[in-house]
Amino acid sequence: MLKLFFYAIGLSLILTACSVPGESGFRDYRESYDAARLASEQVVDVYNQYDKVNRRLRTSDVTFDPDLADVFSETALTPISTKISEGFAAATIYTEVLARYLDNNTLSLQDDDLSTINAATTSVASLLKSDEAGAQINAVIGAVRSLVNLSLARDDRDEFVRSVRENSQIVDEFLMVVRADTVDMYRTARTATAVSNGSNEKLEEFRTMLANWVLLIDQTRADLAVLQAQVEAGTGQQTAVKLLADSATRIDRYAQEISAARDSLMGVF
């Protein structure tokens, strides 16, 4: 019985020690990721203008094609712009899932209730001092069973971690596709400039904006790899935290440059 009791206490201590990894550095990363997404929206805002110029070539003065309705709306996004925006929205959800996990919010009950469990175990200890042997045994067995079950929940968490690790490739592939699509985004802008006899200086500015965006995407992909490593390694990865904090600084810089370019380029057409 005493052995069971100490097993229960020991298990609860293990659970406390193995709580979900969560470092303040990850919150910085999450904020930077939000900034990165905002920068992406700004790029899309500008790209959208160029895209519409080219799509307008497919319209006619005498007919109306609902598939080209975006051309006639000042605020509508073109299909390509919409698709890129949707992708980043989904990527952000994934990132938030990941960040919640790392911040220990996914299992938020655990923090609060581990203390309750510990308190319950203390109650078991006080029961052991009494003479009610039957109650003692049942209480200890119950506590141990629950704590073992809780350790199974940890197994679930580990399964989640593995799943995230494996599925992160999907995010990376999206970022790769968007990165590759910047070739066509620039092509679209160049064509629109020729079609509208537009500004070559603005086109050059857009190219710089795209370049910053590509660097941002590359940085985000690198951060994703670091984040995966952090998830796999669990706690105590100060090096990874440091890397993330550094990358957040870089992301902020790219985001600022993109934001400035966006301000300059909006309303070109």
Next chain:
Amino acid sequence: MSGNPFGTEIDSLTTDLFRLNSEISSASGSTKDALQKERSAKLQALAKLDALSEEWRLGRLTQAVEALKQLAVSELARQARIRQRLSRLLQGLGVDSPDVEEESVDNVDVGSNASTDTGNHNSSALHQQIIIDARAFDALSRVAQSEVGHFAKHGIDQLEGGVAAVVDTIINRVAHKSFPDTIETVVDQRFQFSAINTLGTWELLPVARLNIQNIIRDYLDDRIAGLKGMLGGATHFLNPHLSSANALAQWGNHVVANAVAHFGDDTKKDVHFHGFAPGTPLPRAYQIFFDSFSPTFDGRGNAQSTVKSSGLRQGVLDTLEAELEFFDNGKHKEADDEVWERVGTYWAALGLPYHGRSKVTLSNGKVVNPAWSAAFISWAIAEQGIGSDRFKGAQGHWRYVADALEGIFSKPLFEVMDPTKFAPQPGDLVHYGREWASQFDLVAAKEHIQIDGFYPSHSDFVVSVDRNAKLISTVGGNVSNSVSQKRQKIDSSGVLLPHEKNGSKYPWIAVMRLLS
């Protein structure tokens, strides 16, 4: 490289266009005509290639984006399941177990207490995400069939309504902090749904018939599109003819007396009354995922991010929608044949004789069209039957803002809200300064109203809020010389971000909250 098979040809045509642009600018006569003809041909070819290129790019992007969406959804659902499992384990420890068992939600004559709190299972969150995947849909269909599948004998309306009401009850429970937070666990909760009591789990219920599945699918599709919940957030239902006296006394009679809906046939003692057990708070705000995400609903099931409203607010929105359609969303300009007289209707609301082709001469001799954006606001409100005892129309937007600030009405139509703190809702006005007042915020505007009064400004009605996309849509008059829709950015809490023009950012002065 992008790998775009049309890229090289597009690049070549674009280079040709740059060359032609240059040559045309220095050419004249027949040479210029020939060059322009060549340019037109190139543009036509480019249009076709651009369409092909777009299709190719969309194919590649769609594949990556759809995979990403699936991932996001599955990881969200996984997270919810882990949380739920942990909740149950903790409940097993006695951390969170209910003191009493609740009687079945419908008609089971067991148990004695009808506590409305079945255990605090749901963790707090801004809003609950309710994932309806294939398994959850199966659970919903089976339990709905077990409860009301026989309602067809009372008519198809009773069947459809009854099924949708069971589905809504379960959704409301998942959203409610006092119930488990997945469809399956709500359905399987002890002593809640009569058919489950004997079987222990929905998985042992018969698979639902196709017609039941179709009713549920149609209803969920409508909810995803923003349809208001049919029960106003209610979490309980019962058949009083089959309930125990104890249950009726504790909560059943209350539900019947205050029913928000009922389906079946009371005369044949085969009926479900839906409502709230005494003291039951509303569910939390929630979002449904069923192939795609719904807007966020409040606890009563009202969509917060689409144009779903009632009464005055809905009337304003309906008016705006009709006007937007009349102007073909900004395509018809104020002086166009189709709409110029319509603009006159707006002015008439102020008793002024202008219209869409009116010209006024300023003191400096400049001839302009009189700005009619405030007349549009005044007209749209007058259309709702609102009198001058609640809102005085004005030619300048600042005037009705000043009226609201000065509190001249005993029952005002609008309340001036700080735009940096208050999230605008459909039907509200968003107000900002123009020209020399473009940097005005609420404090500056208040000061100016006290000192001077007039400042150049503009307002638009909010017609929809999409917190997921962090955007609101607005409709205003004299926007691009038409009635047009615009989008403005909001933050994650729904508060307006500075509006932008020509690359610069400007503050908002106020959100004018529409009062009922």
